[in-house]
Amino acid sequence: MDQSELNTVDPSADQSSINGLKVQSLFDGRQMEVVHGAFSRYGGVSKPPFDSHNISFGVGDNFDNVISNRQAIKRYLKFDHLVSARQVHGDKVHVVNEPIDHDIRVESCDALITDIPRVGLLIGHADCQPVLLYDTVGKVVAAIHSGWRGSVVNIIAATISVMQKQFQTNPANLVAGIGPSLGPCCSEFVNHRSELPQSFQQFLVKENYFDFWRISNNQLQQCGVRKSSIFIAGICTSCSPDYFSYRRARRQGTGITGRNGTVIALL
Numbered sequence: 001m002d003q004s005e006l007n008t009v010d011p012s013a014d015q016s017s018i019n020g021l022k023v024q025s026l027f028d029g030r031q032m033e034v035v036h037g038a039f040s041r042y043g044g045v046s047k048p049p050f051d052s053h054n055i056s057f058g059v060g061d062n063f064d065n066v067i068s069n070r071q072a073i074k075r076y077l078k079f080d081h082l083v084s085a086r087q088v089h090g091d092k093v094h095v096v097n098e099p100i101d102h103d104i105r106v107e108s109c110d111a112l113i114t115d116i117p118r119v120g121l122l123i124g125h126a127d128c129q130p131v132l133l134y135d136t137v138g139k140v141v142a143a144i145h146s147g148w149r150g151s152v153v154n155i156i157a158a159t160i161s162v163m164q165k166q167f168q169t170n171p172a173n174l175v176a177g178i179g180p181s182l183g184p185c186c187s188e189f190v191n192h193r194s195e196l197p198q199s200f201q202q203f204l205v206k207e208n209y210f211d212f213w214r215i216s217n218n219q220l221q222q223c224g225v226r227k228s229s230i231f232i233a234g235i236c237t238s239c240s241p242d243y244f245s246y247r248r249a250r251r252q253g254t255g256i257t258g259r260n261g262t263v264i265a266l267l
Contacts, residue, residue, distance in 0.1 A: 006217060007227075008234035009177075019043060021053065021076055022242065026132055026177025026262075027231055034134050034141060035077040035120075036264040038179040038233060040242045044069040046258060054244065054258025056124045057105075058086070061258065070103070070122070070261075077120060079265040084122040085109045089149040091158040095166060096121075110145040111159040115167060120265040126244040127237050129216055130179035130262030131156060135163065137173040141264045148189065151215050152197060160223045171224030176231065179262045180243050183236030184211035 009026060020043030026036060044053030045068045050061040053069050070082055083096055085106040094106045096114035106112065112121040121143035123130040128147035135141070140163055146155050163169035184205045189195060192208060203211045203218075213232050220230050237243040237260070249257035 006213065006234070007231045009231050019072075019076075021072060023076065024180060024233055024235065026179055026233055027134075027175055032134060032136065032175070033139065033267045034264055035079065035267060036132055036134075036177070036262075037077065038130060038262040039073065039260060040180075041244050041258060041260060042242065044072065049249070049256050050258040053261070055084075055122065055261035056259035059258060060256065073122070073261060073263055074120065077263060077265060079118040079120045081118070082120045082122050082263075083112055083114070084124065085112060085145070087124065087145045089145075089147050091150070091153040091155045093155075093159050093162045095162065097166075110150055110155050111142060111162075112144075113140065113142040113159065113163060113166075115140045115266070117266045120263045123262045124259035125179070125181065125237075125262065126246045126249075126257055126259050127182040129181040129212060130260075131216060131220075132177040132179070132262065132264045133159065133163070134175045134264065135167065135169045135173055136175060138163075138167050138169050139266060140167045140169055141266055143262065143264050146216060148187075148195070148212065151200075151212055151219070152195075154219055156216060156219045157223050160220075160225075172226055174220075174225045175229045176220050176225055178213060178216050178230070178232045180233045180235035180237050180240065180260065182212060182238055182245075182247065183234075184209060184213065186236055186238035186247060187212055 022040040023037035092109040093111040131144040133142040
């Protein structure tokens, strides 16, 4: 599969900007009962090196600035409460199955699912993939944090399995969006023989470089998601200055940087 076989979102056609916030759509523009978006690093209140729309409490940024940046997401997408997670690069999935009256943070998980309207599911990332799922029939949404470790343990399959068991989701009814993240141009893994499974070798694009967008695309299809319903932003966070990138921050200095936010909520 070459890159042309992927459904790549047109960034110029699917990006909006209000009050400095820049938000990339991850779906194809079809009418859906959800709000969602991949937020860039712009439009927030955080100071360098977290300038300016950092959504993570865990990188050293001022707490009140992070709260303000998260509030901006809720105002922009017009929902009530936000659920996030302390992400640990594992395969634990958390289901929000009761209404909430305040923002909550779930300990030690990497995927969030809900069928509760107006609850935003937030993934923080700075090169790892944010993957959004929407069950167009069952009206369920999920937000997944999938770095290379998440790809190895197949957090995507774990999330879809929970959706099937708890919400009777048919994967053929899912729409999936893969957000800005490390592209094949920058996905160098010099220790891939010990870190990545042999099955990932088919996604090797040149020596030590892997296409994790295609890996996620393949994992989604293996679960039964239709190829035509998988959309990829096609934006490399390491290349684009519009997004926080841990790899770019490492190249340029200490590796200290903010986290981008990608969110989905049912209407």
